[in-house]
Amino acid sequence: MTSIDMGIILKNVSFAYGGSEKVLKDISFSILPGTFLGIAGSNGSGKSTLTYLLNGLIPHFIEGKLEGEVMIDGIATSQKNVAYFSRKVGMVFQNPDFSTFNLTVREEIQFGLRNYHIDEGKEKIDRILQQVGLEGYADRDPQSLSFGQKQKVSLAAVIALDPAYIVLDEPSAMLDYRSSCELYSILRNLNKKGNTIIVVEHDTDFLYQFAEEVKVLNEGSVVLEGKTRDVFRKVRILNKLGIKIPNKRKK
Amino acid sequence: MDSITIARLKLFVLVMMTVFIASSHNLYVLSSAIFILLAYLVFLLSGTQVLYRLKPMLYVFILILAIQIFLNSHGSLSIRIFQGLSAWLKLTTLSLLMLAYTAVSSVSEIARVLSFLPRKIQLMLTITLSLIPVIFKEAQKIYMAQNSRGYNTKSLNMIKNTFPIVIPLLHRILHRSEQIAMIMQSRGFNDE
Ligand SMILES: Nc1ncnc2c1ncn2[C@@H]1O[C@H](COP(=O)(O)OP(=O)(O)O)[C@@H](O)[C@H]1O
Ligand SMILES: [Mg+2]
Numbered sequence: 001m002t003s004i005d006m007g008i009i010l011k012n013v014s015f016a017y018g019g020s021e022k023v024l025k026d027i028s029f030s031i032l033p034g035t036f037l038g039i040a041g042s043n044g045s046g047k048s049t050l051t052y053l054l055n056g057l058i059p060h061f062i063e064g065k066l067e068g069e070v071m072i073d074g075i076a077t078s079q080k081n082v083a084y085f086s087r088k089v090g091m092v093f094q095n096p097d098f099s100t101f102n103l104t105v106r107e108e109i110q111f112g113l114r115n116y117h118i119d120e121g122k123e124k125i126d127r128i129l130q131q132v133g134l135e136g137y138a139d140r141d142p143q144s145l146s147f148g149q150k151q152k153v154s155l156a157a158v159i160a161l162d163p164a165y166i167v168l169d170e171p172s173a174m175l176d177y178r179s180s181c182e183l184y185s186i187l188r189n190l191n192k193k194g195n196t197i198i199v200v201e202h203d204t205d206f207l208y209q210f211a212e213e214v215k216v217l218n219e220g221s222v223v224l225e226g227k228t229r230d231v232f233r234k235v236r237i238l239n240k241l242g243i244k245i246p247n248k249r250k251k
Numbered sequence: 252m253d254s255i256t257i258a259r260l261k262l263f264v265l266v267m268m269t270v271f272i273a274s275s276h277n278l279y280v281l282s283s284a285i286f287i288l289l290a291y292l293v294f295l296l297s298g299t300q301v302l303y304r305l306k307p308m309l310y311v312f313i314l315i316l317a318i319q320i321f322l323n324s325h326g327s328l329s330i331r332i333f334q335g336l337s338a339w340l341k342l343t344t345l346s347l348l349m350l351a352y353t354a355v356s357s358v359s360e361i362a363r364v365l366s367f368l369p370r371k372i373q374l375m376l377t378i379t380l381s382l383i384p385v386i387f388k389e390a391q392k393i394y395m396a397q398n399s400r401g402y403n404t405k406s407l408n409m410i411k412n413t414f415p416i417v418i419p420l421l422h423r424i425l426h427r428s429e430q431i432a433m434i435m436q437s438r439g440f441n442d443e
Contacts, residue, residue, distance in 0.1 A: 052433075061433060086437045086438060099434060103357035115441065
Protein backbone atom coordinates (compact mmCIF):
# COMPACT_ATOMS: atom_id res chain seq x y z
CA MET A 1 0.00 0.00 0.00
CA THR A 2 1.38 3.39 -0.93
CA SER A 3 1.20 6.31 1.45
CA ILE A 4 -1.09 8.07 -1.02
CA ASP A 5 -3.85 5.62 -0.09
CA MET A 6 -3.68 6.39 3.61
CA GLY A 7 -6.39 8.49 5.17
CA ILE A 8 -10.13 8.73 4.80
CA ILE A 9 -11.41 9.76 1.39
CA LEU A 10 -15.00 10.58 0.46
CA LYS A 11 -15.76 10.67 -3.26
CA ASN A 12 -19.06 12.25 -4.32
CA VAL A 13 -20.93 10.77 -1.38
CA SER A 14 -24.68 11.21 -1.11
CA PHE A 15 -26.94 9.43 1.33
CA ALA A 16 -30.68 9.20 1.91
CA TYR A 17 -32.29 7.24 4.74
CA GLY A 18 -34.86 4.76 3.50
CA GLY A 19 -37.71 6.60 1.83
CA SER A 20 -36.66 10.14 2.66
CA GLU A 21 -34.74 12.75 0.72
CA LYS A 22 -30.97 13.13 0.64
CA VAL A 23 -29.42 13.95 3.98
CA LEU A 24 -25.89 14.21 2.56
CA LYS A 25 -25.39 15.72 -0.88
CA ASP A 26 -22.38 15.08 -3.07
CA ILE A 27 -19.69 15.34 -0.40
CA SER A 28 -16.03 14.97 -1.39
CA PHE A 29 -13.04 15.49 0.85
CA SER A 30 -10.09 13.70 2.34
CA ILE A 31 -8.82 13.47 5.89
CA LEU A 32 -5.07 12.99 6.14
CA PRO A 33 -3.61 10.82 8.91
CA GLY A 34 -2.63 12.81 11.96
CA THR A 35 -5.17 15.60 11.50
CA PHE A 36 -7.37 17.04 14.25
CA LEU A 37 -10.54 17.76 12.30
CA GLY A 38 -13.62 19.52 13.61
CA ILE A 39 -17.04 19.27 11.99
CA ALA A 40 -19.57 21.98 12.75
CA GLY A 41 -23.10 22.61 11.54
CA SER A 42 -26.56 23.28 12.89
CA ASN A 43 -28.94 20.54 14.08
CA GLY A 44 -30.08 18.23 11.32
CA SER A 45 -27.33 19.27 8.92
CA GLY A 46 -26.16 15.67 8.61
CA LYS A 47 -23.17 15.56 10.96
CA SER A 48 -24.08 12.31 12.72
CA THR A 49 -24.96 10.70 9.41
CA LEU A 50 -21.51 11.67 8.13
CA THR A 51 -19.86 9.90 11.08
CA TYR A 52 -21.79 6.68 10.32
CA LEU A 53 -20.06 6.62 6.94
CA LEU A 54 -16.63 6.53 8.48
CA ASN A 55 -16.64 2.99 9.89
CA GLY A 56 -19.06 1.36 7.47
CA LEU A 57 -22.22 1.54 9.62
CA ILE A 58 -23.50 3.07 6.40
CA PRO A 59 -24.00 1.03 4.19
CA HIS A 60 -23.72 -2.18 6.27
CA PHE A 61 -26.00 -1.45 9.20
CA ILE A 62 -28.08 1.61 8.44
CA GLU A 63 -30.51 1.28 5.59
CA GLY A 64 -30.76 3.85 2.85
CA LYS A 65 -29.41 4.83 -0.51
CA LEU A 66 -25.68 5.51 -0.69
CA GLU A 67 -23.99 7.00 -3.72
CA GLY A 68 -20.28 7.57 -4.16
CA GLU A 69 -17.51 5.91 -2.19
CA VAL A 70 -15.82 6.12 1.17
CA MET A 71 -12.24 4.85 1.30
CA ILE A 72 -10.46 4.05 4.57
CA ASP A 73 -6.71 3.60 4.06
CA GLY A 74 -7.30 2.54 0.48
CA ILE A 75 -10.24 0.15 1.03
CA ALA A 76 -13.82 1.07 0.17
CA THR A 77 -16.23 0.71 3.11
CA SER A 78 -18.55 -1.29 0.89
CA GLN A 79 -15.87 -4.00 0.53
CA LYS A 80 -15.56 -5.17 4.16
CA ASN A 81 -17.77 -5.26 7.24
CA VAL A 82 -18.14 -2.86 10.16
CA ALA A 83 -15.96 -5.00 12.40
CA TYR A 84 -13.10 -4.69 9.90
CA PHE A 85 -13.26 -0.89 9.74
CA SER A 86 -13.92 -0.45 13.46
CA ARG A 87 -10.42 -1.68 14.11
CA LYS A 88 -9.15 1.37 12.21
CA VAL A 89 -11.86 3.88 13.02
CA GLY A 90 -13.07 4.09 16.62
CA MET A 91 -16.49 5.65 17.28
CA VAL A 92 -17.76 7.48 20.33
CA PHE A 93 -21.49 8.01 19.91
CA GLN A 94 -23.50 11.04 20.84
CA ASN A 95 -25.57 10.06 23.85
CA PRO A 96 -23.29 8.86 26.67
CA ASP A 97 -26.33 7.40 28.42
CA PHE A 98 -26.85 4.96 25.57
CA SER A 99 -23.19 4.22 24.96
CA THR A 100 -22.45 1.78 27.75
CA PHE A 101 -24.16 -1.56 28.13
CA ASN A 102 -22.03 -3.63 30.49
CA LEU A 103 -22.13 -4.06 34.24
CA THR A 104 -18.62 -2.81 34.91
CA VAL A 105 -16.21 -0.38 33.29
CA ARG A 106 -13.75 -3.24 32.87
CA GLU A 107 -16.24 -5.34 30.89
CA GLU A 108 -17.09 -2.32 28.79
CA ILE A 109 -13.46 -2.22 27.67
CA GLN A 110 -13.06 -5.99 27.45
CA PHE A 111 -16.04 -6.30 25.12
CA GLY A 112 -14.15 -4.92 22.12
CA LEU A 113 -10.86 -6.58 23.05
CA ARG A 114 -12.53 -9.99 23.12
CA ASN A 115 -14.17 -9.46 19.77
CA TYR A 116 -10.74 -8.88 18.25
CA HIS A 117 -8.96 -11.46 20.43
CA ILE A 118 -6.64 -8.83 21.87
CA ASP A 119 -4.97 -9.25 25.25
CA GLU A 120 -7.42 -8.12 27.93
CA GLY A 121 -5.14 -8.35 30.94
CA LYS A 122 -5.44 -6.17 34.00
CA GLU A 123 -2.39 -4.06 33.19
CA LYS A 124 -3.73 -3.17 29.77
CA ILE A 125 -7.09 -2.08 31.17
CA ASP A 126 -5.49 -0.12 33.99
CA ARG A 127 -3.22 1.65 31.52
CA ILE A 128 -6.13 2.64 29.29
CA LEU A 129 -8.20 3.86 32.22
CA GLN A 130 -5.25 5.95 33.33
CA GLN A 131 -5.04 7.45 29.85
CA VAL A 132 -8.59 8.79 30.16
CA GLY A 133 -8.27 9.80 33.81
CA LEU A 134 -10.41 7.00 35.26
CA GLU A 135 -7.88 5.17 37.41
CA GLY A 136 -9.59 2.92 39.91
CA TYR A 137 -12.93 2.89 38.08
CA ALA A 138 -12.57 -0.62 36.60
CA ASP A 139 -15.17 -2.21 38.85
CA ARG A 140 -17.73 0.58 38.78
CA ASP A 141 -21.10 0.28 37.06
CA PRO A 142 -20.96 2.59 34.01
CA GLN A 143 -24.61 3.55 34.47
CA SER A 144 -23.81 5.04 37.87
CA LEU A 145 -21.19 7.44 36.49
CA SER A 146 -21.59 11.06 35.42
CA PHE A 147 -22.04 11.98 31.77
CA GLY A 148 -18.42 13.07 31.53
CA GLN A 149 -17.19 9.81 33.02
CA LYS A 150 -19.46 7.74 30.76
CA GLN A 151 -18.06 9.58 27.78
CA LYS A 152 -14.56 8.74 28.98
CA VAL A 153 -15.51 5.08 29.38
CA SER A 154 -16.71 5.03 25.77
CA LEU A 155 -13.49 6.66 24.69
CA ALA A 156 -11.46 4.16 26.71
CA ALA A 157 -13.31 1.26 25.06
CA VAL A 158 -12.35 2.73 21.71
CA ILE A 159 -8.72 3.53 22.58
CA ALA A 160 -8.28 -0.05 23.79
CA LEU A 161 -8.63 -1.24 20.20
CA ASP A 162 -5.86 1.13 19.16
CA PRO A 163 -7.58 2.62 16.10
CA ALA A 164 -5.70 5.08 13.90
CA TYR A 165 -8.78 7.29 13.58
CA ILE A 166 -11.09 8.29 16.41
CA VAL A 167 -14.49 9.81 15.63
CA LEU A 168 -16.57 11.53 18.32
CA ASP A 169 -20.11 12.80 17.83
CA GLU A 170 -20.79 15.92 19.93
CA PRO A 171 -18.78 14.67 22.89
CA SER A 172 -19.32 17.84 24.89
CA ALA A 173 -23.08 18.04 24.32
CA MET A 174 -24.11 16.74 27.74
CA LEU A 175 -20.94 17.54 29.65
CA ASP A 176 -20.16 20.47 31.90
CA TYR A 177 -17.38 22.84 30.88
CA ARG A 178 -14.72 21.24 33.03
CA SER A 179 -15.40 17.67 31.85
CA SER A 180 -15.40 18.89 28.25
CA CYS A 181 -11.99 20.53 28.74
CA GLU A 182 -10.65 17.30 30.25
CA LEU A 183 -12.00 15.28 27.35
CA TYR A 184 -10.46 17.62 24.80
CA SER A 185 -7.06 17.54 26.42
CA ILE A 186 -7.18 13.72 26.27
CA LEU A 187 -8.00 14.04 22.57
CA ARG A 188 -5.11 16.45 22.10
CA ASN A 189 -2.73 13.97 23.72
CA LEU A 190 -3.99 11.18 21.48
CA ASN A 191 -3.51 13.42 18.47
CA LYS A 192 0.06 14.18 19.53
CA LYS A 193 0.70 10.44 19.71
CA GLY A 194 -0.36 10.15 16.09
CA ASN A 195 -4.11 9.43 16.22
CA THR A 196 -6.32 11.20 13.73
CA ILE A 197 -9.15 12.89 15.60
CA ILE A 198 -12.48 13.72 13.95
CA VAL A 199 -14.88 15.49 16.22
CA VAL A 200 -18.40 16.73 15.55
CA GLU A 201 -18.89 19.73 17.80
CA HIS A 202 -21.45 22.50 18.12
CA ASP A 203 -19.37 24.44 20.63
CA THR A 204 -17.03 26.30 18.29
CA ASP A 205 -14.88 27.47 21.20
CA PHE A 206 -13.55 23.94 21.52
CA LEU A 207 -12.96 23.65 17.80
CA TYR A 208 -11.15 26.98 17.77
CA GLN A 209 -8.94 25.89 20.61
CA PHE A 210 -8.19 22.31 19.56
CA ALA A 211 -8.94 21.61 15.90
CA GLU A 212 -6.42 22.07 13.15
CA GLU A 213 -9.00 22.01 10.38
CA VAL A 214 -12.73 22.60 10.33
CA LYS A 215 -15.52 21.65 7.97
CA VAL A 216 -18.93 23.26 8.23
CA LEU A 217 -21.98 21.31 7.09
CA ASN A 218 -25.24 22.88 6.07
CA GLU A 219 -28.25 20.92 4.82
CA GLY A 220 -26.05 18.00 3.86
CA SER A 221 -23.32 19.90 2.03
CA VAL A 222 -19.89 21.08 3.10
CA VAL A 223 -20.20 24.85 2.84
CA LEU A 224 -16.93 25.91 4.47
CA GLU A 225 -13.65 24.09 5.03
CA GLY A 226 -10.04 24.82 5.71
CA LYS A 227 -7.64 25.69 8.49
CA THR A 228 -9.53 26.50 11.68
CA ARG A 229 -8.42 30.15 11.81
CA ASP A 230 -9.39 30.77 8.20
CA VAL A 231 -12.81 29.17 8.58
CA PHE A 232 -13.72 31.14 11.67
CA ARG A 233 -12.66 34.37 9.99
CA LYS A 234 -15.68 34.06 7.67
CA VAL A 235 -17.91 35.75 10.18
CA ARG A 236 -20.66 36.76 7.76
CA ILE A 237 -21.21 33.29 6.36
CA LEU A 238 -21.06 31.72 9.81
CA ASN A 239 -23.65 34.17 11.09
CA LYS A 240 -25.91 33.34 8.19
CA LEU A 241 -25.55 29.61 8.96
CA GLY A 242 -26.35 30.25 12.60
CA ILE A 243 -22.98 29.04 13.86
CA LYS A 244 -21.50 30.66 16.91
CA ILE A 245 -18.33 32.71 16.35
CA PRO A 246 -15.76 31.35 18.80
CA ASN A 247 -14.69 33.50 21.66
CA LYS A 248 -11.10 34.08 20.58
CA ARG A 249 -9.87 35.50 23.83
CA LYS A 250 -9.86 32.03 25.32
CA LYS A 251 -6.94 31.05 23.13
CA MET B 252 -13.46 -19.80 38.76
CA ASP B 253 -12.99 -17.70 35.63
CA SER B 254 -15.66 -15.32 34.38
CA ILE B 255 -16.87 -17.47 31.50
CA THR B 256 -17.51 -20.37 33.88
CA ILE B 257 -19.47 -18.11 36.17
CA ALA B 258 -21.44 -16.77 33.21
CA ARG B 259 -22.26 -20.30 32.02
CA LEU B 260 -23.23 -21.29 35.53
CA LYS B 261 -25.62 -18.35 35.77
CA LEU B 262 -27.29 -19.27 32.50
CA PHE B 263 -27.45 -22.90 33.59
CA VAL B 264 -29.13 -21.95 36.87
CA LEU B 265 -31.55 -19.73 34.93
CA VAL B 266 -32.51 -22.57 32.57
CA MET B 267 -32.83 -25.12 35.37
CA MET B 268 -34.96 -22.84 37.50
CA THR B 269 -37.13 -21.95 34.50
CA VAL B 270 -37.77 -25.61 33.76
CA PHE B 271 -38.39 -26.34 37.42
CA ILE B 272 -40.84 -23.48 37.88
CA ALA B 273 -42.62 -24.09 34.59
CA SER B 274 -43.24 -27.73 35.50
CA SER B 275 -44.12 -27.21 39.13
CA HIS B 276 -47.76 -27.23 40.26
CA ASN B 277 -47.11 -26.95 43.94
CA LEU B 278 -48.33 -23.63 45.28
CA TYR B 279 -46.01 -23.82 48.27
CA VAL B 280 -42.96 -24.33 46.08
CA LEU B 281 -43.96 -21.45 43.78
CA SER B 282 -44.76 -19.13 46.66
CA SER B 283 -41.46 -19.81 48.35
CA ALA B 284 -39.62 -19.32 45.04
CA ILE B 285 -41.31 -15.93 44.70
CA PHE B 286 -40.47 -15.06 48.27
CA ILE B 287 -36.79 -15.93 47.88
CA LEU B 288 -36.52 -14.10 44.55
CA LEU B 289 -38.22 -11.05 46.01
CA ALA B 290 -35.90 -10.92 48.99
CA TYR B 291 -32.90 -11.31 46.69
CA LEU B 292 -34.09 -8.62 44.26
CA VAL B 293 -34.93 -6.08 46.95
CA PHE B 294 -31.45 -6.64 48.31
CA LEU B 295 -29.88 -6.39 44.83
CA LEU B 296 -31.91 -3.57 43.27
CA SER B 297 -34.40 -1.51 45.24
CA GLY B 298 -37.87 -1.91 46.63
CA THR B 299 -39.40 0.52 44.14
CA GLN B 300 -37.91 -1.22 41.13
CA VAL B 301 -39.24 -4.57 42.28
CA LEU B 302 -42.65 -3.11 43.08
CA TYR B 303 -42.68 -1.63 39.63
CA ARG B 304 -42.06 -5.03 38.15
CA LEU B 305 -44.85 -6.55 40.22
CA LYS B 306 -47.49 -3.99 39.30
CA PRO B 307 -48.25 -5.33 35.81
CA MET B 308 -48.50 -8.79 37.36
CA LEU B 309 -51.54 -7.53 39.27
CA TYR B 310 -53.36 -6.89 35.99
CA VAL B 311 -52.26 -10.29 34.76
CA PHE B 312 -53.66 -11.78 37.95
CA ILE B 313 -57.07 -10.21 37.43
CA LEU B 314 -57.04 -11.24 33.78
CA ILE B 315 -56.16 -14.86 34.48
CA LEU B 316 -58.71 -15.13 37.24
CA ALA B 317 -61.42 -13.62 35.05
CA ILE B 318 -60.63 -16.09 32.28
CA GLN B 319 -60.67 -19.01 34.69
CA ILE B 320 -63.96 -17.96 36.25
CA PHE B 321 -65.93 -16.81 33.24
CA LEU B 322 -64.45 -18.47 30.17
CA ASN B 323 -63.18 -21.80 31.41
CA SER B 324 -65.98 -24.34 31.89
CA HIS B 325 -63.89 -27.41 32.79
CA GLY B 326 -63.89 -28.51 36.39
CA SER B 327 -65.34 -26.92 39.51
CA LEU B 328 -64.88 -23.26 40.36
CA SER B 329 -62.36 -23.94 43.11
CA ILE B 330 -60.23 -26.05 40.78
CA ARG B 331 -60.32 -23.36 38.12
CA ILE B 332 -59.29 -20.70 40.62
CA PHE B 333 -56.52 -22.95 41.83
CA GLN B 334 -55.29 -23.44 38.27
CA GLY B 335 -55.43 -19.71 37.63
CA LEU B 336 -53.52 -18.98 40.80
CA SER B 337 -50.79 -21.45 40.02
CA ALA B 338 -50.46 -20.12 36.44
CA TRP B 339 -50.15 -16.62 37.81
CA LEU B 340 -47.60 -17.61 40.42
CA LYS B 341 -45.59 -19.27 37.68
CA LEU B 342 -45.61 -16.20 35.47
CA THR B 343 -44.67 -13.95 38.35
CA THR B 344 -41.83 -16.22 39.39
CA LEU B 345 -40.48 -16.40 35.83
CA SER B 346 -40.76 -12.65 35.44
CA LEU B 347 -38.79 -12.09 38.65
CA LEU B 348 -36.29 -14.73 37.62
CA MET B 349 -35.59 -12.89 34.36
CA LEU B 350 -35.21 -9.64 36.24
CA ALA B 351 -32.73 -11.27 38.61
CA TYR B 352 -30.75 -12.76 35.74
CA THR B 353 -30.49 -9.56 33.71
CA ALA B 354 -29.63 -7.59 36.82
CA VAL B 355 -26.52 -9.67 37.40
CA SER B 356 -25.47 -10.33 33.79
CA SER B 357 -23.98 -7.83 31.38
CA VAL B 358 -24.40 -7.78 27.64
CA SER B 359 -20.90 -9.00 26.96
CA GLU B 360 -21.37 -11.83 29.44
CA ILE B 361 -24.64 -12.95 27.88
CA ALA B 362 -23.05 -12.65 24.44
CA ARG B 363 -20.17 -14.89 25.45
CA VAL B 364 -22.35 -17.62 26.91
CA LEU B 365 -24.52 -17.62 23.82
CA SER B 366 -21.52 -17.78 21.53
CA PHE B 367 -22.52 -21.22 20.21
CA LEU B 368 -25.54 -19.69 18.46
CA PRO B 369 -25.41 -18.03 15.01
CA ARG B 370 -24.11 -14.45 15.29
CA LYS B 371 -27.35 -12.79 14.15
CA ILE B 372 -29.47 -14.62 16.73
CA GLN B 373 -26.82 -13.99 19.35
CA LEU B 374 -26.94 -10.26 18.63
CA MET B 375 -30.72 -10.20 18.85
CA LEU B 376 -30.92 -12.22 22.07
CA THR B 377 -28.15 -10.26 23.70
CA ILE B 378 -29.78 -6.93 22.97
CA THR B 379 -33.20 -8.16 24.04
CA LEU B 380 -31.96 -9.51 27.36
CA SER B 381 -29.88 -6.43 28.10
CA LEU B 382 -32.88 -4.23 27.39
CA ILE B 383 -35.10 -5.78 30.04
CA PRO B 384 -33.86 -3.73 33.00
CA VAL B 385 -33.64 -0.66 30.76
CA ILE B 386 -37.26 -1.03 29.75
CA PHE B 387 -38.38 -0.82 33.35
CA LYS B 388 -36.25 2.22 34.08
CA GLU B 389 -37.50 3.96 30.94
CA ALA B 390 -41.12 3.14 31.70
CA GLN B 391 -40.71 4.63 35.14
CA LYS B 392 -39.24 7.83 33.67
CA ILE B 393 -42.04 8.18 31.14
CA TYR B 394 -44.63 7.47 33.83
CA MET B 395 -43.19 10.24 35.98
CA ALA B 396 -43.00 12.65 33.04
CA GLN B 397 -46.63 11.95 32.16
CA ASN B 398 -47.71 12.42 35.74
CA SER B 399 -45.82 15.67 36.13
CA ARG B 400 -47.71 16.96 33.12
CA GLY B 401 -50.98 16.25 34.84
CA TYR B 402 -51.82 12.93 33.26
CA ASN B 403 -54.34 11.24 35.52
CA THR B 404 -53.38 7.66 36.27
CA LYS B 405 -56.01 7.24 38.95
CA SER B 406 -58.70 6.49 36.41
CA LEU B 407 -59.57 2.82 36.21
CA ASN B 408 -59.38 2.38 32.46
CA MET B 409 -56.37 0.15 32.01
CA ILE B 410 -55.95 0.57 28.26
CA LYS B 411 -56.33 4.32 28.48
CA ASN B 412 -53.76 4.32 31.26
CA THR B 413 -51.06 2.32 29.59
CA PHE B 414 -51.34 3.77 26.09
CA PRO B 415 -49.50 7.06 26.70
CA ILE B 416 -46.71 5.09 28.38
CA VAL B 417 -46.42 2.21 25.97
CA ILE B 418 -46.07 4.27 22.80
CA PRO B 419 -43.12 6.44 23.90
CA LEU B 420 -41.66 3.38 25.60
CA LEU B 421 -41.67 1.39 22.36
CA HIS B 422 -40.08 4.31 20.60
CA ARG B 423 -37.29 4.55 23.15
CA ILE B 424 -36.69 0.82 23.24
CA LEU B 425 -36.35 0.67 19.46
CA HIS B 426 -34.02 3.64 19.46
CA ARG B 427 -31.98 2.24 22.28
CA SER B 428 -31.65 -1.25 20.80
CA GLU B 429 -30.52 0.26 17.52
CA GLN B 430 -27.92 2.28 19.39
CA ILE B 431 -26.64 -0.76 21.26
CA ALA B 432 -26.42 -2.73 18.03
CA MET B 433 -24.46 0.09 16.41
CA ILE B 434 -22.06 0.36 19.31
CA MET B 435 -21.56 -3.41 19.51
CA GLN B 436 -20.67 -3.52 15.83
CA SER B 437 -18.40 -0.52 16.21
CA ARG B 438 -16.51 -2.44 18.86
CA GLY B 439 -15.93 -5.38 16.59
CA PHE B 440 -18.97 -7.56 17.29
CA ASN B 441 -19.34 -9.33 13.98
CA ASP B 442 -22.80 -10.56 12.99
CA GLU B 443 -21.69 -12.66 10.03
N1 LIG C 1 -32.45 6.90 11.27
C1 LIG C 1 -32.93 7.92 10.53
N2 LIG C 1 -33.96 7.73 9.68
C2 LIG C 1 -34.45 8.75 8.94
N3 LIG C 1 -33.99 9.99 8.97
C3 LIG C 1 -32.97 10.26 9.81
C4 LIG C 1 -32.38 9.24 10.63
N4 LIG C 1 -31.39 9.80 11.35
C5 LIG C 1 -31.35 11.10 11.00
N5 LIG C 1 -32.29 11.38 10.08
C6 LIG C 1 -32.52 12.68 9.45
O1 LIG C 1 -31.36 13.07 8.75
C7 LIG C 1 -31.10 14.44 8.92
C8 LIG C 1 -29.69 14.64 9.44
O2 LIG C 1 -29.61 14.07 10.73
P1 LIG C 1 -28.25 13.98 11.54
O3 LIG C 1 -27.22 13.37 10.70
O4 LIG C 1 -28.58 13.31 12.83
O5 LIG C 1 -27.93 15.53 11.77
P2 LIG C 1 -27.04 16.23 12.90
O6 LIG C 1 -26.22 15.19 13.56
O7 LIG C 1 -26.23 17.24 12.16
O8 LIG C 1 -27.99 16.89 13.84
C9 LIG C 1 -32.17 14.98 9.83
O9 LIG C 1 -33.14 15.62 9.03
C10 LIG C 1 -32.74 13.77 10.49
O10 LIG C 1 -34.10 13.94 10.75
MG1 LIG D 1 -26.12 14.55 15.52
